[in-house]
Amino acid sequence: xxxxxxxxxxxxxxxxxxxxxxxxxxxxxxxxxxxxxxxxxxxxxxxxxxxxxxxxxxxxxxxxxxxxxxxxxxxxxxxxxxxxxxxxxxxxxxxxxxxxxxxxxxxxxxxxxxxxxxxxxxxxxxxxxxxxxxxxxxxxxxxxxxxxxxxxxxxxxxxxxxxxxxxxxxxxxxxxxxxxxxxxxxxxxxxxxxxxxxxxxxxxxxxxxxxxxxxxxxxxxxxxxxxxxxxxxxxxxxxxxxxxxxxxxxxxxxxxxxxxxxxxxxxxxxxxxxxxxxxxxxxxxxxxxxxxxxxxxxxxxxxxxxxxxxxxxxxxxxxxxxxxxxxxxxxxxxxxxxxxxxxxxxxxxxxxxxxxxxxxxxxxxxxxxxxxxxxxxxxxxxxxxxxxxxxxxxxxxxxxxxxxxxxxxxxxxxxxxxxxxxxxxxxxxxxxxxxxx
Amino acid sequence: xxxxxxxxxxxxxxxxxxxxxxxxxxxxxxxxxxxxxxxxxxxxxxxxxxxxxxxxxxxxxxxxxxxxxxxxxxxxxxxxxxxxxxxxxxxxxxxxxxxxxxxxxxxxxxxxxxxxxxxxxxxxxxxxxxxxxxxxxxxxxxxxxxxxx
Numbered sequence: 029x030x031x032x033x034x035x036x037x038x039x040x041x042x043x044x045x046x047x048x049x050x051x052x053x054x055x056x057x058x059x060x061x062x063x064x065x066x067x068x069x070x071x072x073x074x075x076x077x078x079x080x081x082x083x084x085x086x087x088x089x090x091x092x093x094x095x096x097x098x099x100x101x102x103x104x105x106x107x108x109x110x111x112x113x114x115x116x117x118x119x120x121x122x123x124x125x126x127x128x129x130x131x132x133x134x135x136x137x138x139x140x141x142x143x144x145x146x147x148x149x150x151x152x153x154x155x156x157x158x159x160x161x162x163x164x165x166x167x168x169x170x171x172x173x174x175x176x177x178x179x180x181x182x183x184x185x186x187x188x189x190x191x192x193x194x195x196x197x198x199x200x201x202x203x204x205x206x207x208x209x210x211x212x213x214x215x216x217x218x219x220x221x222x223x224x225x226x227x228x229x230x231x232x233x234x235x236x237x238x239x240x241x242x243x244x245x246x247x248x249x250x251x252x253x254x255x256x257x258x259x260x261x262x263x264x265x266x267x268x269x270x271x272x273x274x275x276x277x278x279x280x281x282x283x284x285x286x287x288x289x290x291x292x293x294x295x296x297x298x299x300x301x302x303x304x305x306x307x308x309x310x311x312x313x314x315x316x317x318x319x320x321x322x323x324x325x326x327x328x329x330x331x332x333x334x335x336x337x338x339x340x341x342x343x344x345x346x347x348x349x350x351x352x353x354x355x356x357x358x359x360x361x362x363x364x365x366x367x368x369x370x371x372x373x374x375x376x377x378x379x380x381x382x383x384x385x386x387x388x389x390x391x392x393x394x395x396x397x398x399x400x401x402x403x404x405x406x407x408x409x410x411x412x413x414x415x416x417x418x419x420x421x422x423x424x425x426x427x428x429x430x431x432x433x434x435x436x437x438x439x440x441x442x443x444x445x446x447x448x449x450x451x452x453x454x455x456x457x458x459x460x461x462x463x464x465x
Numbered sequence: 466x467x468x469x470x471x472x473x474x475x476x477x478x479x480x481x482x483x484x485x486x487x488x489x490x491x492x493x494x495x496x497x498x499x500x501x502x503x504x505x506x507x508x509x510x511x512x513x514x515x516x517x518x519x520x521x522x523x524x525x526x527x528x529x530x531x532x533x534x535x536x537x538x539x540x541x542x543x544x545x546x547x548x549x550x551x552x553x554x555x556x557x558x559x560x561x562x563x564x565x566x567x568x569x570x571x572x573x574x575x576x577x578x579x580x581x582x583x584x585x586x587x588x589x590x591x592x593x594x595x596x597x598x599x600x601x602x603x604x605x606x607x608x609x610x611x612x613x614x
Contacts, residue, residue: 095614096614099614299589300588300589300590301588303533303534303588303589304533304534309533309534309587309588310534310587311566311587312566358536358582358583359536359567359585361570361583362536362567362568362569362570362582362583362585363566363567363568364565364566364567364568366566368563416561416562416563417560417561417562418561418563418588
């Protein structure tokens with residue numbers, strides 16, 4: 029069963045595309061959905077056998093360790109609508125957003141869509157070191173799973189809402205390379221998209237200015253992305269059992285993962301930054317990854333991200349925020365630029381981390397073992413965070429590294445990893461009145 | 466048997482002056498402390514005072530449960546011998562040598578109450594709140610540490 033699951037996973041990986049043509053996305057995505065579903069079935073059959081191989085006893089976790097591990101759940105957190113997006117949680121808006129997510133017409137060459145770098149079989153990343161849209165970019169494409177729970181968006185936090193962040197790649201000349209008016213134009217002129225827009229927003233897209241039309245389109249894309257929530261994991265079953273005092277259920281969690289969990293909240297101090305159910309404090313850190321992109325060129329990370337978000341007309345302090353109280357703008361209102369922001373990158377969540385290699389903002393670390401060894405052998409002189417003293421070399425031995433990898437692998441949801449309500453034909457253009465209810 | 470010392474008239478005058486000055490200073494200090502003591506801090510807040518008690522404050526969180534990863538406000542009631550002109554609020558992690566990623570904005574919300582908005586503690590551990598209370602041309606720093614899980 030394990031070999032069947034491996035084979036199906038490889039087939040799913042082979043369904044990944046590079047700068048796909050529109051028709052190619054449709055065919056490959058259909059294949060990937062079928063493969064992912066079969067992979068899920070095989071994994072469900074295989075999982076109990078794998079889990080039983082190394083479990084049966086519960087480590088003597090202290091009260092402090094239990095509290096620390098319990099803080100990483102329950103999963104998922106409450107799904108709260110975004111007050112700044114009046115169509116957050118709206119099913120029709122998510123359908124419109126999904127159409128736009130797959131639409132290569134939102135690019136200068138007609139072939140780059142959001143899905144080009146955020147592919148469902150790759151958990152909505154692309155498994156490349158750095159991505160390529162119209163042209164190569166300098167950063168690794170993060171998974172969009174669980175993106176709705178973030179506070180800042182993008183590796184540099186250059187956007188303060190999920191919908192504002194949907195606009196940024198469209199305008200970036202290396203990613204989609206279009207003017208935002210193009211999005212508004214499509215919503216006005218395409219028969220299906222304009223029909224869907226009317227159903228969602230209650231007006232014609234042509235009746236609003238281009239910026240408002242673009243913001244509305246982005247809010248629909250965000251409504252779709254909000255549906256990308258990962259499923260509970262073997263760690264969650266362990267965490268829930270631990271919190272409930274069910275020793276027998278907790279003991280089913282593999283011993284290696286238990287040892288790794290102890291390192292995560294103990295010697296490794298990983299939970300200083302990777303906190304809570306999302307395994308991220310949703311802020312930024314310098315972890316000693318070089319910020320030089322090429323000779324004479326740097327990627328400053330959070331430093332530039334703060335500047336971007338403050339200058340963004342679509343930020344939470346602007347007119348396109350649907351929250352009249354602007355309560356959602358509190359982070360943008362108070363964010364404090366500091367010298368230490370140079371070279372800081374967003375602390376990623378760790379759910380499904382084993383399936384979203386490579387790692388770091390520039391994809392420079394290929395495997396989880398590489399990441400852990402980076403922290404274990406950390407060169408403190410490489411840290412450029414203005415006197416801050418958070419990270420120290422962990423000095424883990426090989427067994428500890430392997431245990432920590434086992435723990436991180438237990439944060440994987442059973443394949444395909446998420447449940448998303450996909451339209452029956454995400455790419456084919458059909459009259460919007462014909463959608464199945 | 467030692468003979469009693471004899472002071473000159475000038476020495477006596479200086480001595481009396483010093484006694485009067487010292488007495489005035491003690492009275493002034495007593496008045497200062499008394500003025501601060503006379504101010505009552507509302508119950509329920511976390512009390513913090515400076516060394517001589519001339520500045521006292523009590524703070525509470527809003528929302529009431531302090532958690533990492535969530536913006537919150539501090540409501541600060543201040544008692545001081547002189548009118549409080551400004552209060553500045555910040556938070557640091559001394560062991561990590563860093564502060565917050567956010568700059569609080571402090572405004573006076575009533576006679577003795579100040580409100581600091583926009584704080585966020587982005588990691589668990591020991592945080593130290595710092596309150597700079599300005600009265601006239603004097604600023605007094607009060608600190609209080611909390612442990613956040």
